[in-house]
Amino acid sequence: MMVSQRPSEVSTSAHERVYRTLRSRIMYGEIAPGQALTLRGIGREFEVSMTPARESVRRLVAEGALFLSSSGRVSTPELSNERIEELAALRALIEVELASRALPRAHMALIDRLQGINMTVAEMISKRDAVGYIRANLEFHRALYLRAQAPAMLAMAETVWLQMGPTMRALYGRLRRTEPPRNHKLIIAALKAGDEPGLRLAVRSDVTQGLRMLAG
Amino acid sequence: MMVSQRPSEVSTSAHERVYRTLRSRIMYGEIAPGQALTLRGIGREFEVSMTPARESVRRLVAEGALFLSSSGRVSTPELSNERIEELAALRALIEVELASRALPRAHMALIDRLQGINMTVAEMISKRDAVGYIRANLEFHRALYLRAQAPAMLAMAETVWLQMGPTMRALYGRLRRTEPPRNHKLIIAALKAGDEPGLRLAVRSDVTQGLRMLAG
DNA sequence: CATGAGCAGATGTGATCACATAGACCTATG
DNA sequence: CATAGGTCTATGTGATCACATCTGCTCATG
Numbered sequence: 205m206m207v208s209q210r211p212s213e214v215s216t217s218a219h220e221r222v223y224r225t226l227r228s229r230i231m232y233g234e235i236a237p238g239q240a241l242t243l244r245g246i247g248r249e250f251e252v253s254m255t256p257a258r259e260s261v262r263r264l265v266a267e268g269a270l271f272l273s274s275s276g277r278v279s280t281p282e283l284s285n286e287r288i289e290e291l292a293a294l295r296a297l298i299e300v301e302l303a304s305r306a307l308p309r310a311h312m313a314l315i316d317r318l319q320g321i322n323m324t325v326a327e328m329i330s331k332r333d334a335v336g337y338i339r340a341n342l343e344f345h346r347a348l349y350l351r352a353q354a355p356a357m358l359a360m361a362e363t364v365w366l367q368m369g370p371t372m373r374a375l376y377g378r379l380r381r382t383e384p385p386r387n388h389k390l391i392i393a394a395l396k397a398g399d400e401p402g403l404r405l406a407v408r409s410d411v412t413q414g415l416r417m418l419a420g
Numbered sequence: 421m422m423v424s425q426r427p428s429e430v431s432t433s434a435h436e437r438v439y440r441t442l443r444s445r446i447m448y449g450e451i452a453p454g455q456a457l458t459l460r461g462i463g464r465e466f467e468v469s470m471t472p473a474r475e476s477v478r479r480l481v482a483e484g485a486l487f488l489s490s491s492g493r494v495s496t497p498e499l500s501n502e503r504i505e506e507l508a509a510l511r512a513l514i515e516v517e518l519a520s521r522a523l524p525r526a527h528m529a530l531i532d533r534l535q536g537i538n539m540t541v542a543e544m545i546s547k548r549d550a551v552g553y554i555r556a557n558l559e560f561h562r563a564l565y566l567r568a569q570a571p572a573m574l575a576m577a578e579t580v581w582l583q584m585g586p587t588m589r590a591l592y593g594r595l596r597r598t599e600p601p602r603n604h605k606l607i608i609a610a611l612k613a614g615d616e617p618g619l620r621l622a623v624r625s626d627v628t629q630g631l632r633m634l635a636g
Numbered sequence: 637c638a639t640g641a642g643c644a645g646a647t648g649t650g651a652t653c654a655c656a657t658a659g660a661c662c663t664a665t666g
Numbered sequence: 667c668a669t670a671g672g673t674c675t676a677t678g679t680g681a682t683c684a685c686a687t688c689t690g691c692t693c694a695t696g
Contacts, residue, residue, distance in 0.1 A: 259475070262475050262478050262482075263481075266480075267482055268575070287572055290570050290572040294514070294572065297514065301509065301513055356507055356510065356583075357506055357509070360579075363576075
């Protein structure tokens with residue numbers, strides 16, 4: 205009976221490590237919608253028993269990142285169009301507020317950082333790297349919202365991102381256009397100008413743009 | 421070794437039952453802020469092993485209903501004033517949207533039901549029953565928002581309620597006033613009149629009123 | 637009397653096992 | 667050949683145990 209087989213990783217619990225990895229995969233669209241997961245499979249991959257695997261999965265289910273069927277099987281969710289519309293509306297509500305709260309605190313260093321991230325976004329688009337694009341895009345938003353000093357709101361926004369992760373991958377996968385992120389430039393311009401209405405509009409447009417892609 | 425000791429309750433899993441009960445207690449303010457919980461204690465109370473207790477707790481931690489200390493001990497959260505302000509702002513954002521979406525679908529049957537619930541709210545206030553008040557008040561809101569046909573948004577709103585549960589109890593516990601729910605009447609009036617701006621304002625006022633109580 | 641060291645009990649974590657059941661595959665029968 | 671039934675494997679659930687660590691209390695010492 206081996207009990208504590210990896211003394212090198214005492215810094216953080218096993219289920220935390222599993223949870224973080226799975227969460228990252230889901231949020232950044234590395235897993236397709238409807239993909240099934242098993243506790244024993246997770247345990248095998250991360251070299252842990254079923255216990256930490258179960259706790260990670262439970263946590264992700266609670267956050268809406270995973271779907272639990274009536275028989276207990278877990279998979280990434282396949283969102284209906286209505287659900288996608290709701291989540292996009294939530295993003296708009298919460299992220300517009302976060303951006304608005306960040307505006308008075310947004311100094312030049314932040315704007316520089318956003319422009320840097322934006323170059324990565326453009327690069328990922330040109331490479332047609334869906335996962336890289338999602339990651340860079342969310343990093344852009346997170347960098348801005350961190351300035352709002354509103355951790356509960358940011359957590360809510362991230363929960364929405366998490367729920368949309370697999371769907372975003374599917375959406376961007378069928379994306380043909382190779383245009384640079386226009387709305388991001390509008391966001392940066394509004395930040396520079398201290399233009400709150402403009403910022404709110406730009407964020408709202410950016411966040412709901414994926415929805416139009418769905419309808420079109 | 422006893423494995424399946426309660427064949428009568430096969431309808432829903434043990435951890436689900438534990439989760440629902442704990443969630444209800446927290447949301448409706450039956451547990452004070454900072455109250456500690458133990459896995460073995462939960463297991464003893466619900467006559468289950470630590471496993472379902474752990475899963476329930478993990479789930480509630482993921483929803484922000486419970487706080488996990490660095491040493492792994494769990495307790496209900498003690499919210500800072502900044503955190504309370506954020507959560508109230510989130511309520512305002514999400515619930516105003518939910519009310520707005522419910523408005524076109526709000527028929528007479530709903531209004532009757534809301535008025536009925538409102539009588540319970542007034543009764544709980546007069547009895548100074550904090551838990552009963554919180555329960556009736558949230559039932560009022562939930563009844564309205566269910567009409568919005570927006571499950572993801574409603575789930576978000578409920579998560580915020582859950583996070584505020586213990587704090588609401590503490591807040592309303594120190595409440596002296598015995599006034600009937602004025603904002604609820606404004607909500608009902610706006611629903612009757614089909615007055616969307618009035619509805620949005622009334623919901624926003626109702627949801628942020630507790631905050632004023634805190635400041636005062 | 638105050639303070640700190642040490643001990644004992646309580647608590648969380650992860651592994652493992654027994655069991656029930658769902659899903660898949662295979663076979664037999666119409 | 668299609669379909670229904672059965673079997674077998676895979677999977678989730680919950681109980682239990684071993685272990686590490688945290689907490690609180692006690693007692694000795696300054």
